[in-house]
Amino acid sequence: MLAAVLWALTAWPVVARAASAPNAPSRxxxxxxxxxxxxxxxxxxxxxxxxxxxxxxTTSLESPSLSSPSPQLxxxxxxxxxxxxxxxGVSVDRTRWSPPAxxxxxxxxxxxxxxxxEHLGALMRExxxxxxxxxxxxxxxxxxxxxxxxxxxxxxxxxxxxxxIGNEPDLYTHAPSAPFRxxxxxEHLRVPPWGIGQYLAEITSLRAALAAGGAAAPxxxxxxxxxxxxxxxxxxxxxxxxxxxxxxxxxxxxxxxRLLVHGASLQSLLGTRVAxxxxxxxxxxxxxxxxxxxxxxxxxxxxxxxxxxxxxSDTFGAALWALDFSLLAARQGASGINFHGGVGQCGAxxxxxxxYSPLCALPDGQLHARAEYYALxxxxxxxxxxxxxxxxxxxxxxxxxxxxxxxxxxxxVIDDTQLPQPRRRRQKAQPASPVTVTVSAPASYTKASIVxxxxxxxxxxxxxxFGGAAVAPDGSFxxxxxxxxxxxxxxxxAKLAPASAAIVTLGEGH
Numbered sequence: 001m002l003a004a005v006l007w008a009l010t011a012w013p014v015v016a017r018a019a020s021a022p023n024a025p026s027r028x029x030x031x032x033x034x035x036x037x038x039x040x041x042x043x044x045x046x047x048x049x050x051x052x053x054x055x056x057x058t059t060s061l062e063s064p065s066l067s068s069p070s071p072q073l074x075x076x077x078x079x080x081x082x083x084x085x086x087x088x089g090v091s092v093d094r095t096r097w098s099p100p101a102x103x104x105x106x107x108x109x110x111x112x113x114x115x116x117x118e119h120l121g122a123l124m125r126e127x128x129x130x131x132x133x134x135x136x137x138x139x140x141x142x143x144x145x146x147x148x149x150x151x152x153x154x155x156x157x158x159x160x161x162x163x164x165i166g167n168e169p170d171l172y173t174h175a176p177s178a179p180f181r182x183x184x185x186x187e188h189l190r191v192p193p194w195g196i197g198q199y200l201a202e203i204t205s206l207r208a209a210l211a212a213g214g215a216a217a218p219x220x221x222x223x224x225x226x227x228x229x230x231x232x233x234x235x236x237x238x239x240x241x242x243x244x245x246x247x248x249x250x251x252x253x254x255x256x257x258r259l260l261v262h263g264a265s266l267q268s269l270l271g272t273r274v275a276x277x278x279x280x281x282x283x284x285x286x287x288x289x290x291x292x293x294x295x296x297x298x299x300x301x302x303x304x305x306x307x308x309x310x311x312x313s314d315t316f317g318a319a320l321w322a323l324d325f326s327l328l329a330a331r332q333g334a335s336g337i338n339f340h341g342g343v344g345q346c347g348a349x350x351x352x353x354x355x356y357s358p359l360c361a362l363p364d365g366q367l368h369a370r371a372e373y374y375a376l377x378x379x380x381x382x383x384x385x386x387x388x389x390x391x392x393x394x395x396x397x398x399x400x401x402x403x404x405x406x407x408x409x410x411x412x413v414i415d416d417t418q419l420p421q422p423r424r425r426r427q428k429a430q431p432a433s434p435v436t437v438t439v440s441a442p443a444s445y446t447k448a449s450i451v452x453x454x455x456x457x458x459x460x461x462x463x464x465x466f467g468g469a470a471v472a473p474d475g476s477f478x479x480x481x482x483x484x485x486x487x488x489x490x491x492x493x494a495k496l497a498p499a500s501a502a503i504v505t506l507g508e509g510h
Contacts, residue, residue, distance in 0.1 A: 032433045034496075036392040038402045038410055038441045038506070043386035045333045047403070050130070051326075051383055052376055053084035053338035054359075055300045058095045058134065059109065060342040060352050061087065061116045064365055069122065072367055073343070075475035076359060077127035081380045084161055086299055086338045087120070088134025088223070090180065091351060092167045093189055095136050097148040107139055109184065112148070117155040124159035131159055132220065132299065132338070137166025138189040142206055146213035153217050162218040162242050164299070165206055168225040169199050177254045179307045180351055196229045200236050207237070218242035220299065227285065234292040243335065244289045245299040248281070250274045250321075254306035263309040266317040266458055270417040272396045278325055282332045295335040301325070302340045302372075308355030316455035316464055316499070317417070318356060319375040323453070323501055324415045326379050327401045331387050339376070343367060369471040371455060371464040377477060378413075378453050378466055378503065385411055398435065410506040412439055418498040419458055432498030440491040445506040448492040449482040458499035 054077075060066060065073045077083060091109055098104075098111035124131055133152050135145050145165070152160050172190040175181070190198070199222075207219070220243045222233040227246065234244055251264040251274070268274065289296035303313045303321055312318065326337055341357025344350060346368055353360050358373040382403060388410070390402035401413040418432035439448070451467040464470070467480020485492040485504065496502055 030433065032395065032435045034392060034394045034398060034400075034414070034435050034437045036390060036400055036402075036412060036414075036437060036439045038412060038439065039389040039391075040404065040410070040442055041388060043388050043404055045331055046386045047330045047379075047383050048335060049082055049383050050084055051330060051336040052080050052379055053086060053132075053299070053336050055086035055089065055338035055340040056342045057089035057091045057352050058087055058112065059091045060344070061112060061119075062110065063343045063352065063361070065343045065361065065367060066119055066123070067116075068119070070367075071126075072475035074123060074126040076367060076369065076373075076471070077123075077129050079380070079471075079475075079477040080376050081383060082128045082130070084132055084336060084338060085120075085124070085129050086132040086134070086164075088132070088164055088167050089300070089340065089351075090167055090176070090184065092134035093136050093138025093172075094184060096139070096141075097136070097144040099147065099151075105139070114151055114155065117152055121156045121159055124156065129159075130161040131156055132161050132164065133217075134164045134167055134223075137169060137202065137206070138172070140202065140206075142209040143213075145206060146210055146215050149210055149215035149217050150213065153215065160217055162220045164220045164223045164245065165203060167223055168247065169222065170196075170224045170226055170229050172199075175257055177257045177306050178259050179254070179349075183351055196232055199229065200232065203233075203237060207240075220245045220297070223247070223299065227281075227288075230285075231288060234288060234294065238292045238294060241294060243297050244285075244292065244294040245297050246285055247300040248278075248298050248325075249302060249305035250278065250325075251303065251309070252305040253309050259306070264304045264312055265309075266312050266315065267419060269303055269312060269321050270317055270397065270419060270458070274321075275324070275328075275396075275399070278328055282329055282334065286332045286334070296333070297335045298329060298337045300340045301337055302354070302356040304356060307349055307351065308357075310349060310355050311459070311461070313354070313356035314370055314461055315458060316371040316460045317419070317458035319371040319453070319455075319464065320415055320417050320458065320499065320501060322372050322375040323378060323413070324399050324417065326375075327382075327399075327413060327415075331401065339372065366473060367475060371460070373471070374453060374464045374466045377480070378451075378501065381451070381480065381503065382411060382413070405505075408508060410441055410445060412504040412506070413501065414496060414504070415501045416496055416498055417458075434498060435496045437494045437496055437502075437504075438491045439494070439504055439506070441506050443490075444508045446487065446509065447507045448485040448487070449505050449507075450485055450494050451480045451482045451503045451505070453501040453503075454497065455500075
């Protein structure tokens with residue numbers, strides 16, 4: 001959540017997504033035309049069944065949805081398949097393990113007790129998800145970490161995927177950002193010149209204590225805000241590590257710990273500069289993971305750091321960004337992404353309910369699926385599919401991905417992030433244009449259908465649907481409906497509204 005957002009991206013090699021300059025306006029006509037040619041092989045990375053994940057602050061454990069059985073929450077998770085739930089975030093380093101009769105520490109923001117682990121275990125079993133549990137590194141209490149690790153393994157069993165030690169330790173010498181100071185205080189967790197050397201020494205000591213105490217849960221790390229410490233961590237701690245994990249937020253609402261007067265915009269979130277940065281960052285991270293023979297997971301990510309930007313992070317445009325970033329990461333070979341947030345009040349915008357959270361609570365306590373949740377539903381329909389080559393001609397604000405499903409069908413994902421051109425001097429604002437899409441594939445693919453991810457506009461906060469369907473009040477999703485596509489002149493043709501996405505499925509036979 002407190003990520004140093006662009007991760008010093010100028011250090012990474014550039015990988016262009018489109019030929020145009022970043023954030024350059026594209027030429028708009030009454031209707032644009034997109035030609036897509038899908039090839040059947042060779043297949044590349046497969047989107048694994050556990051690719052999707054959510055990440056919630058440890059303080060979310062106080063929410064009624066987690067402190068007591070919630071069939072609605074279980075349904076919302078189950079609709080996304082067998083995902084991975086991370087309980088951590090900036091609050092974890094002020095969270096104390098608290099078995100019965102344990103006195104509160106003066107520094108603790110919240111506590112985690114055996115009862116919390118039991119509730120999480122019940123939710124994991126009901127939803128078929130697994131848990132990634134963060135442990136407090138902010139306040140060094142090795143015996144408490146050992147006890148918590150052992151209790152989590154005993155109470156969750158196979159539902160415990162792994163543990164993490166600390167959250168964004170590379171920012172421990174920084175004071176919390178402005179939106180969180182009322183909750184977290186203004187004290188640093190470490191005093192400069194504490195840095196990577198001291199961090200590695202602490203982690204080595206804690207890993208030894210965990211092993212000596214019989215704790216054997218898999219370990220993810222380093223869970224840093226930026227990449228500067230990752231190579232040293234992987235080299236020093238890679239042995240026995242289950243996965244290399246990193247955080248990513250393309251934009252930030254804070255600077256120097258203070259809120260910006262003018263925050264992020266949809267234009268910046270969906271601009272080509274962000275897409276360029278994401279591609280080169282993902283490639284660099286994957287090279288580092290491969291060099292250390294470790295899987296890579298983006299275990300905390302979302303649109304705008306520092307609790308998100310209202311009217312940006314909670315809009316349909318953020319869902320289009322989430323779809324694009326997830327597919328870029330999956331195509332590079334990342335094992336998964338956890339979208340950060342919580343289950344706090346929808347209008348709060350705080351640490352347990354940032355504006356980017358895929359889920360939030362309505363005044364009556366019922367959970368509400370925001371636009372980004374629908375992007376995750378679309379991604380769920382692609383799990384198990386392998387990326388295949390695709391060529392296409394399109395403006396820089398339209399991304400195309402092609403995949404082959406286990407049943408042999410082909411999936412073409414078209415993510416149109418077009419926004420209206422801003423009004424210029426003596427000119428009217430130019431509306432975004434619809435797109436006519438022509439999809440070609442080998443001759444054996446003779447039928448096609450389309451499922452749409454849509455909302456009234458990119459700036460819409462409500463009204464999102466996937467396949468024409470919306471999440472029901474009880475948390476269930478009735479399923480996406482597809483529409484057949486016409487076959488003409490050896491290709492399938494569809495029309496796509498601006499600021500929307502679609503999944504075209506091509507099948508063989510009649």
